[in-house]
Amino acid sequence: MKVLFIGGTGIISSAVSKLAVEKGIELYLFNRGQRSDFVPEGAKVIKGDIKDKSPLKGKTFDVVVDWLAFVPKDIETDIELFKGNVGQYVFISSASAYQKPPKHWLITESTPLENPYWQYSRDKIACEDRLMAEYKNTGFPVTIVRPSLTYGITMIPAAINSWQKPWTIVDRMRKGKKVIIHGDGTAIWTITHNTDFAKGFVGLLGNQKALGQAFHITSDEALTWNRIYQEIADAAAVELKPVYVTSDFIARFDPEMTGTLLGDKSHSCVFDNSKIKSLVPDFAATVPFAQGIKRSIEWFEAGPKRCVVDDDYNNFMDRLILACEKS
Numbered sequence: 001m002k003v004l005f006i007g008g009t010g011i012i013s014s015a016v017s018k019l020a021v022e023k024g025i026e027l028y029l030f031n032r033g034q035r036s037d038f039v040p041e042g043a044k045v046i047k048g049d050i051k052d053k054s055p056l057k058g059k060t061f062d063v064v065v066d067w068l069a070f071v072p073k074d075i076e077t078d079i080e081l082f083k084g085n086v087g088q089y090v091f092i093s094s095a096s097a098y099q100k101p102p103k104h105w106l107i108t109e110s111t112p113l114e115n116p117y118w119q120y121s122r123d124k125i126a127c128e129d130r131l132m133a134e135y136k137n138t139g140f141p142v143t144i145v146r147p148s149l150t151y152g153i154t155m156i157p158a159a160i161n162s163w164q165k166p167w168t169i170v171d172r173m174r175k176g177k178k179v180i181i182h183g184d185g186t187a188i189w190t191i192t193h194n195t196d197f198a199k200g201f202v203g204l205l206g207n208q209k210a211l212g213q214a215f216h217i218t219s220d221e222a223l224t225w226n227r228i229y230q231e232i233a234d235a236a237a238v239e240l241k242p243v244y245v246t247s248d249f250i251a252r253f254d255p256e257m258t259g260t261l262l263g264d265k266s267h268s269c270v271f272d273n274s275k276i277k278s279l280v281p282d283f284a285a286t287v288p289f290a291q292g293i294k295r296s297i298e299w300f301e302a303g304p305k306r307c308v309v310d311d312d313y314n315n316f317m318d319r320l321i322l323a324c325e326k327s
């Protein structure tokens with residue numbers, strides 16, 4: 001099977017790329033080649049920028065996965081490029097597209113798509129709508145996948161942390177500083193290890209029963225945010241010193257946090273994975289968060305240059321804590 005990943009070296013996609021090659025898939029990665037450490041041996045790299053996909057014009061693949069499509073304009077480009085040249089097109093959407101706040105605690109693929117808090121999620125919904133319309137009108141062979149919070153060794157998946165320099169929160173903990181937990185920490189959340197996600201995802205590639213369908217792929221483990229932060233602290237071998245700040249307060253302090261909190265992580269999210277398991281029967285998430293976060297801590301500690309601290313984000317957290325304590 002000849003498969004193209006647009007991207008393929010990110011937090012989620014790198015694990016999928018590795019497993020795809022291990023499964024014997026002829027894998028091509030289209031990206032700028034800047035994360036060569038995450039290109040699995042055996043994959044072929046087509047160097048290019050996602051802003052100019054012309055090097056892909058006229059090429060045919062059994063499957064194309066666009067890991068870097070975020071807005072409808074990206075989808076229009078892909079439809080034009082791959083219509084008639086691909087057996088399956090996989091769009092990476094987001095579980096944040098599901099209804100917020102949810103009306104039912106258990107999320108299935110039929111849960112409505114509606115997020116008034118986050119433009120990112122609304123853009124993903126618009127992309128899904130465009131692709132499903134194309135599937136119905138012309139048979140464009142789309143499959144939609146909605147990851148929730150998925151992490152790997154390069155990520156410390158705290159709700160409030162530096163995305164670019166994730167070691168920041170561990171550094172805070174080890175220096176005895178307070179860390180912010182949104183709300184009262186009792187919302188239930190699902191965090192999925194990228195190697196588990198990869199098992200379900202690779203099982204969809206080339207699967208004709210997946211055409212015209214949407215799937216989320218997550219762990220079955222559900223933890224409170226209190227437990228998540230405690231397990232990060234345990235893996236770092238430090239005492240957790242939490243400060244609880246309401247999501248509304250955080251969003252007022254920094255409006256850019258509105259989407260990721262009010263539009264996502266402030267709500268309990270538990271997923272029913274029956275649909276992916278029905279199509280990929282051997283899919284099972286086997287990496288509990290306590291184990292996965294230990295792997296992340298060990299990876300950072302194995303390369304001291306990876307343990308970079310985001311001073312700006314540290315200052316942001318200090319200012320937010322101070323503002324909360326004064327309120």
